[in-house]
Amino acid sequence: MAERRYSVGYALLPKKQHSFIQDSLVTLACSRGVDLIKIDQERPLSDQGPFDCILHKLYGEDWRRQLEDFRARNPDALILDSPNAIERLHNRISMLQVVSELKIESRTESFGIPNQIVIYDKETLFDEKAWTRLKFPVIAKPLVADGSAKSHKMVLIFNHDGLNKLKPPIVLQEFVNHGGVIFKVYVVGEHVKCVKRKSLPDVSEEKLGSLEGSLSFSQVSNLATNERSDESYYKLMNLEDAEMPPQSFLKDIAAGLRQAMKLNLFNFDVIRDSRVGTRYLIIDINYFPGYAKMPCYESVLTDFFCDIFHGREKE
């Protein structure tokens, strides 16, 4: 008897579709019984399908309503991931709150988030009392992380002079020296893959006093290179010497975040505190990141689809 095939309808913006829906992924998934089918965003979702799963990275009330309608009509189908769960990541305070509440068993490593405060208005920005807990340098990040270019615009603030050009609502997060390397941990269901990326260089205490008020930047960790083979990338960015955090530690954090956030598709950014080599800080969590930059993304995603469909057969 022919093996049951599964259909995954995807709804992505053009840039995302171009980067994520590569022939290599479609072909491999198809060979494993999973058909990736583009949802026509010009027509109602209810007129399309049938789908065993909807994979999406779209926002807005109309799309949310269509997904709710789809879920009501197809209670056994999967939605990856639910808009309610994704919403937590659109605010840089609620995004990291889940990390602060995470408990994992770890023998030597510890983790947390950097000291941070949220500033809703200019008055608070210049109110010294609001500052008692933070020390310079700090990174000013837009409070809203909604995928817009604006939500990635950051400013590294070295002293009070740098506060003038900030526009609340923002999060002010202590800049923690971490040796210029960031660890991006990609999560696809139970699959966890850590890669190294270029980050901001350390800021020495001595230099702090003489630095200009601030430095603006955006998505420093997203430097694309032609060949994605990690060895050459790590050499090019001289990242090869940076030691990876223990995989079991990252898997425990990934599993804890997945359970707490009820998300399957995300990555989280980890830096190692240069002052304490076994202390790791989570500074950012992203829904449905750039998986195509992850080594072997085709097999990881295809294995995940098989897990969710065949795993359900065993239920």
Ligand SMILES: Nc1ncnc2c1ncn2[C@@H]1O[C@H](COP(=O)(O)OP(=O)(O)OP(=O)(O)O)[C@@H](O)[C@H]1O
């Ligand atoms: N608290 C911090 N201490 C040190 N460096 C930081 C800190 N927060 C951010 N950075 C640096 O700034 C970069 C961007 O920060 P963050 O990841 O929060 O922004 P983003 O726009 O959400 O990035 P992404 O493209 O990963 O979504 C990080 O990759 C890291 O290099």
Ligand SMILES: O=P(O)(O)O[C@H]1[C@H](OP(=O)(O)O)[C@@H](OP(=O)(O)O)[C@@H](O)[C@@H](O)[C@@H]1OP(=O)(O)O
């Ligand atoms: O496509 P890219 O490779 O830039 O992926 C980036 C992704 O952009 P896209 O979803 O619009 O594609 C970003 O999404 P928004 O926060 O802007 O929603 C965010 O998830 C980054 O963390 C991803 O970079 P990565 O963490 O994987 O390095």
Ligand SMILES: [Mg+2]
């Ligand atoms: Mg980040």
Ligand SMILES: [Mg+2]
């Ligand atoms: Mg981010």
